[in-house]
Amino acid sequence: MLVVSPRWLWCAETGLREGAHLIVKGDRIVDVVAERPTLDAERIELEDGLLTPGLINLHNHAMSAPLFRGLADDIRPDDLPGHILFSLLMPLGNSVADILTPEAMGDATEMALLECLMTGTTGMLDVWRHQQHAFVTRATGLGLRTWSCPYMYTVPNLSMDAAGKPVWSGEDASDRSFDFVMRLHAERHQGPDGLASIGFGPHGPDSNSPELLRRIDRASRELGAIVSIHCAQNPMEIAAVKAAHGKGSVEHLADCGLLRPGVILAHAMFATDEEIGMVRDAGATIASCPLGFARSGRGVPMARLLDSGVRLGIGTDGVTLDMVDELRGAAILAKTQSGKPSAGSAERLLTAATRDSADALQRPDLGRLTPGSRADLVLFDLSGPRYQPVWNPLRALITNGQGSDAHTVITAGEVRVRDRKLVRGDAAAVTRRGRAAIEQAWAEAARQGAIPASLASQRAFA
Numbered sequence: 526m527l528v529v530s531p532r533w534l535w536c537a538e539t540g541l542r543e544g545a546h547l548i549v550k551g552d553r554i555v556d557v558v559a560e561r562p563t564l565d566a567e568r569i570e571l572e573d574g575l576l577t578p579g580l581i582n583l584h585n586h587a588m589s590a591p592l593f594r595g596l597a598d599d600i601r602p603d604d605l606p607g608h609i610l611f612s613l614l615m616p617l618g619n620s621v622a623d624i625l626t627p628e629a630m631g632d633a634t635e636m637a638l639l640e641c642l643m644t645g646t647t648g649m650l651d652v653w654r655h656q657q658h659a660f661v662t663r664a665t666g667l668g669l670r671t672w673s674c675p676y677m678y679t680v681p682n683l684s685m686d687a688a689g690k691p692v693w694s695g696e697d698a699s700d701r702s703f704d705f706v707m708r709l710h711a712e713r714h715q716g717p718d719g720l721a722s723i724g725f726g727p728h729g730p731d732s733n734s735p736e737l738l739r740r741i742d743r744a745s746r747e748l749g750a751i752v753s754i755h756c757a758q759n760p761m762e763i764a765a766v767k768a769a770h771g772k773g774s775v776e777h778l779a780d781c782g783l784l785r786p787g788v789i790l791a792h793a794m795f796a797t798d799e800e801i802g803m804v805r806d807a808g809a810t811i812a813s814c815p816l817g818f819a820r821s822g823r824g825v826p827m828a829r830l831l832d833s834g835v836r837l838g839i840g841t842d843g844v845t846l847d848m849v850d851e852l853r854g855a856a857i858l859a860k861t862q863s864g865k866p867s868a869g870s871a872e873r874l875l876t877a878a879t880r881d882s883a884d885a886l887q888r889p890d891l892g893r894l895t896p897g898s899r900a901d902l903v904l905f906d907l908s909g910p911r912y913q914p915v916w917n918p919l920r921a922l923i924t925n926g927q928g929s930d931a932h933t934v935i936t937a938g939e940v941r942v943r944d945r946k947l948v949r950g951d952a953a954a955v956t957r958r959g960r961a962a963i964e965q966a967w968a969e970a971a972r973q974g975a976i977p978a979s980l981a982s983q984r985a986f987a
Contacts, residue, residue, distance in 0.1 A: 583650050583789060585846075646846075786807075791812050825858060
């Protein structure tokens with residue numbers, strides 16, 4: 526039995542309460558009470574603590590975070606020969622899969638996952654390359670709840686033509702992609718009573734055939750598995766789908782059965798109002814990643830997404846990994862785009878990152894602090910000077926806070942982080958191993974030319 530006693534307790538279902546005590550037994554919340562319980566239980570008390578459901582990162586690429594940190598920032602016009610996705614992010618990700626051993630890739634991924642856990646993320650949907658399968662065991666070892674949606678392709682190889690436009694090529698990889706996910710699901714999927722879930726991650730409607738997308742639709746329905754797919758993320762994708770199928774990306778997915786509950790569309794950056802309405806009416810979800818696009822000089826349409834009524838989740842896309850940072854970015858965009866200071870409120874965005882993301886994942890037992898819900902919790906310490914005085918703890922966290930103020934992180938009823946320290950494991954050792962793996966990858970990628978020379982020359986003290 527565990528009793529958590531913060532100053533404030535919030536979830537989207539019950540609102541903000543002060544002075545309440547939350548009781549956990551096993552992996553479930555059994556009660557929230559006003560009076561201090563006289564139970565024989567472990568206790569966590571924090572005088573200026575804000576207890577919320579654990580934050581859910583609805584779209585991420587964990588390996589990308591350390592791999593591109595600094596490298597993909599402040600890109601100058603002449604640094605890359607084309608769009609950053611096609612000239613750096615995807616090609617370098619593919620190269621590193623060949624450069625690093627599975628163990629080294631696991632080390633780099635674990636460092637990213639550690640950062641997520643230590644900043645209040647308890648659940649994450651991650652899309653990764655097949656060579657990064659160590660993600661599952663490393664995440665479970667740390668205590669993160671994850672939905673792995675490995676990349677799937679019909680045409681797997683990405684290059685650029687002389688005009689800097691993307692070119693997909695290679696032998697049909699549909700069967701190989703599909704069989705990999707089916708094997709992984711059979712071997713690693715733990716279901717709601719475990720931490721690891723396996724879903725389908727078709728890269729996009731431009732790199733997957735309609736036949737493969739329909740096959741994924743059938744299998745995901747049979748297995749009750751989540752599907753995550755990039756959609757309307759850049760104009761080149763939209764143009765390619767239009768040329769091949771005579772329709773927009775969202776309509777094409779609908780025709781393939783992949784516009785429905787249990788399907789999460791990553792980004793929808795260039796979706797029209799009509800297309801966003803189609804997603805809303807179909808019960809699918811959009812996962813928006815504000816800081817990932819801001820790095821490339823674009824603002825995601827946060828105000829339009831919030832106003833549309835579509836189910837919205839927030840992801841870090843393998844950029845900051847700190848969900849508090851990401852939620853603040855979303856709030857700022859919503860306010861500046863709409864011209865309304867009330868847009869993108871702290872409560873609305875925290876709802877997106879907890880209950881709404883849990884519902885997108887078909888998990889109504891998550892994202893809530895209600896009896897019967899799974900005990901995935903984060904307790905933020907608002908005692909520091911950056912928060913004082915506290916008028917409203919939700920606004921204090923999103924406006925002034927940082928994920929590193931996560932004092933306690935609990936998943937499945939087990940304390941994973943306490944007093945900002947990893948309970949099981951050596952955080953410093955995880956960081957050392959991850960750093961060494963990425964530095965090795967950078968050095969070899971630069972030697973091979975996978976990092977353009979103009980970027981390689983910008984590394985400080987290389």
